[in-house]
Amino acid sequence: MTIKEICSCFNIAGKYLGCKEIPTGNINSTYQVDFKDEGEKREYIVQRINKAVFKEPEKVMDNIIRVTHHVRMNIIKKGLSTKKFVLRAFVSKYDEEPYVIDDQGDYWRCYRFIANSITYDTCDDLLIIERAGRAFGRFQSCLEEFDAKTLFITIPDFHNTKVRYKALHDAIEKDPLKRVSRVIADVNKLLLFEKQATELQDYLDQDKIPTRVTHNDTKCNNVSFDRTTGEALAVLDLDTVMPGAIAHDFGDAIRFIANTLIEDDPNVDDVALDLDKYEAFTKGFVGELKNDLTCMEKKTLNLGVFAMTVELAVRFLTDYILGDVYFKTKYPGHNLDRARNQIALAEDIIRKKSKMDIILDKYL
Numbered sequence: 001m002t003i004k005e006i007c008s009c010f011n012i013a014g015k016y017l018g019c020k021e022i023p024t025g026n027i028n029s030t031y032q033v034d035f036k037d038e039g040e041k042r043e044y045i046v047q048r049i050n051k052a053v054f055k056e057p058e059k060v061m062d063n064i065i066r067v068t069h070h071v072r073m074n075i076i077k078k079g080l081s082t083k084k085f086v087l088r089a090f091v092s093k094y095d096e097e098p099y100v101i102d103d104q105g106d107y108w109r110c111y112r113f114i115a116n117s118i119t120y121d122t123c124d125d126l127l128i129i130e131r132a133g134r135a136f137g138r139f140q141s142c143l144e145e146f147d148a149k150t151l152f153i154t155i156p157d158f159h160n161t162k163v164r165y166k167a168l169h170d171a172i173e174k175d176p177l178k179r180v181s182r183v184i185a186d187v188n189k190l191l192l193f194e195k196q197a198t199e200l201q202d203y204l205d206q207d208k209i210p211t212r213v214t215h216n217d218t219k220c221n222n223v224s225f226d227r228t229t230g231e232a233l234a235v236l237d238l239d240t241v242m243p244g245a246i247a248h249d250f251g252d253a254i255r256f257i258a259n260t261l262i263e264d265d266p267n268v269d270d271v272a273l274d275l276d277k278y279e280a281f282t283k284g285f286v287g288e289l290k291n292d293l294t295c296m297e298k299k300t301l302n303l304g305v306f307a308m309t310v311e312l313a314v315r316f317l318t319d320y321i322l323g324d325v326y327f328k329t330k331y332p333g334h335n336l337d338r339a340r341n342q343i344a345l346a347e348d349i350i351r352k353k354s355k356m357d358i359i360l361d362k363y364l
């Protein structure tokens with residue numbers, strides 16, 4: 001089905017004008033769609049959910065609908081605009097489900113595009129970074145009373161770093177494309193990190209840190225900003241909202257936003273953790289949440305930065321070894337570049353750990 005035909009199945013008012021693909025995500029296919037209604041242009045985001053990754057898209061959408069409903073109620077309580085601060089998913093004309101299934105059995109969904117908003121794949125503006133931190137913190141605090149146990153686990157063990165390491169070991173064992181010999185040095189570095197990077201999972205397994213509703217994909221391009229005022233608006237990409245640890249969200253955000261380079265830049269010698277960016281995000285995120293955090297959660301935030309960076313390195317390298325079957329790639333070796341970039345970042349995080357601790361303490 002064409003994007004126009006998909007759109008015609010959703011309850012969208014007005015006339016379809018056209019669409020363009022947004023190539024940033026590594027998993028789903030995303031299109032920005034224009035409509036004209038009552039003389040005004042209105043924009044929507046239409047996405048095909050990757051079924052190889054999300055095996056049960058209905059459950060992904062069920063989580064999203066319930067979480068956005070809960071966030072919406074809290075946004076109203078805070079006196080903020082629900083059109084700006086929370087995603088709204090459209091339902092099908094035919095059965096009112098928040099998705100449409102096409103003739104190939106693929107699931108599509110449609111969100112309202114937040115008017116006059118923009119997202120940043122990279123960002124050097126410390127105020128924007130601080131606001132991104134505040135937005136993820138606010139998202140978290142809006143979901144404080146939401147019972148994490150009621151969410152579907154749409155990708156089991158998503159941030160279980162131990163399970164991610166197990167998958168790497170299995171991939172090395174299988175070595176289906178004979179790629180392992182090319183990445184021995186990278187594998188060895190990851191093995192050195194394994195004990196420390198899986199410590200956070202130990203704390204979760206032993207209930208030393210609480211399981212909360214977490215976003216689980218806190219890249220800065222998952223926050224929308226007002227183009228004119230620079231204000232942080234809604235948190236986007238709620239596919240992986242599931243039970244998790246706050247340190248996952250903090251760590252994932254820092255590994256992405258405070259990297260001096262974008263996560264797939266092959267110039268690994270220039271990869272480093274930018275402490276100013278680290279501080280800006282920490283100020284926003286921790287500033288929003290510190291009164292809600294347990295002592296152990298506070299202690300494990302920086303461990304989360306290391307764990308999430310290593311976990312991504314492990315996931316990218318595993319996918320490289322298996323033949324690039326999970327993440328979308330733009331060229332052969334793309335996953336290997338991503339893995340090496342994250343390994344270099346992890347090495348710098350080890351070097352800067354004590355400086356990060358001093359900065360974090362300032363905001364706790």
Ligand code: GN1
Pocket residue numbers: 024025026027028053216217237239240263312
């Ligand atoms: C994937 O497609 P995107 O950018 O939303 C991945 C995340 C990774 C990220 C790395 C469901 O997210 O876990 O951190 O790529 N999402 C899934 O860029 O695996």
Ligand code: MG
Pocket residue numbers: 217237239
């Ligand atoms: Mg995502």
